[in-house]
Amino acid sequence: MSLDLAQVLDVLNSKFPQSILDVKEYRGETTILISKDKLRDIFGFLKEKFEFTFLADLTAVDYLEIKSPRYEVVYHLHRFGPDCEENVRIRIKAEVSEKDLSIQSLTPIWSGADWLEREVYDMFGIEFTGHPDLRRILMPEDYGPYPLRKDFDVRDREASKESFKKELEQGPE
């Protein structure tokens, strides 16, 4: 059974009338913009109903001074199929504003979202509500700023110094 994306969008639109904000096609890829309130319901629905069983990627983009709300959390969902035409990949985006940096976590649906969400938290400071263990993953745990934000200055070493100051003062045990 091949999957008709237009049909998926129709069903989504009727099921979540207020939540599907925009649909775009670019270079053969479909991007759906949804509102973050119904995020987990929509993903759960797509997984159950249309067999989008695989969360291929989860990341975020900071659009500082380009648009408001500032952040977009980007999900790539994949549906397996025996034939090449039946493999469908869609991109789903949800906007997160600077004032309210929280968004629902997808860890109850995909356990693999765990580290991906931790990375987004580490790099952008976006908080995933319902995440079991939201800690920094790549940067030191007491590091202050969020490096992939556009207002992060790469030449500024203060945060790194600050982060290791305590350790340096304490010295080796």
Place this chain on the structure above:
Amino acid sequence: MERVEFISAESTHNPETGERTETMMLNMGPQHPATHGVLRVVLHLDGEVVVKAVPYIGYLHRGIEKLCEHITYQQCLPYTDRMDYLASICNNIGYILSVEKLLGIEDDIPERAKFAEVILFELGRIESHLVGIGTNALDLGAMSAFLYCFKERERIYDILETVCGARLTTSYPRVGGLPLDLPENFEEVVGNFLKVFPETLTEVDKLLTRNKIWIERTKGVAVINAEDAVSLGLTGPALRGSGVPYDVRKAMPYLGYENYDFEVPVANDGDAYARYLCRLEEMHQSLKIIEQALENLPDGPYIADLPDIVLPEKELTYTKMESLIRHFVIVYEGFKPPAGEVQHAVENPKGELSYYLVSDGTGKPYRMRVRGPSFVNMQALENMVQGSLVADVIAAIGSLDIVLGEIDR
């Protein structure tokens, strides 16, 4: 900063025997030969049984995604080598394909470049699997298989050296095709490799596949079932070893993979041995692909005719004013893809590698996101080793075939 206490507070007291037991915390890494880089795993042990394993990563974090926001698209290419440095050519080609998709020039790429990229991609896959199998065996005490694998790996490095001058960090193709035509003896050296390599593959097969010690150390070890594997987002041999036949080359073909005749090996047990079998068979399939590509390697142009994107020939840059100007503009400002976003996935040896590029219409990527297979696959470790013995943690890490350069980026 969190401190690791080596004796945990949790203890159990058996009133009948009067015995009191505690779980112990054991810090493995970041400097440990069997973690294949700088991975730290904190193991909670009850005797010799692993109660919990918590991986800590980030020791090799260089911020490649951030760095790439400050340089032009061409300048990002060398950074992609430094992620999965065991198959740098695959990372390079994956990145080039994403930029080509962003520019919308996929149809302009000459056939010769595509065939050459397929050959190099599959050589990269063999190279990575040789290290994967070799080091996994070495960690479990089988030295000879490792030596056979590394001997062949040198041959692949020699081929890469004749093609692009570098062995490990290749930075080879360019957006639009190949920077130089393939060397004259390319077909000969790849042909030679195709002749000698199957023999070594048989040797490795003989050394390991029916080796009692190898089987006992890997069969039934680090098991993950298909449902968990999909939920965790595993890809590559780690997913196919659990019986899910997902391969990007078949699911979303690129570089004309749909025209090649090859199989996607799948094993059903989901253990370290199944993943080993998948890797071994994938190398046979890669050879088949290389053979087909080499046979059909067409003559003709090796780079697209796109003056806005591709640098002019060196000869012209030195002799023609217009070419010099063009060269300067492309190097200094970079080409400017239209504003938009694309994601392109390739089947790296270790799993699905995808680049998500956002362009704002300037010469530098607004955002470059790398979804590395090792990063996602690493999550499975905790699930795999729970309840197994300490020694099996080594087998599990080896069979996941991770590379820390890509996990930490």
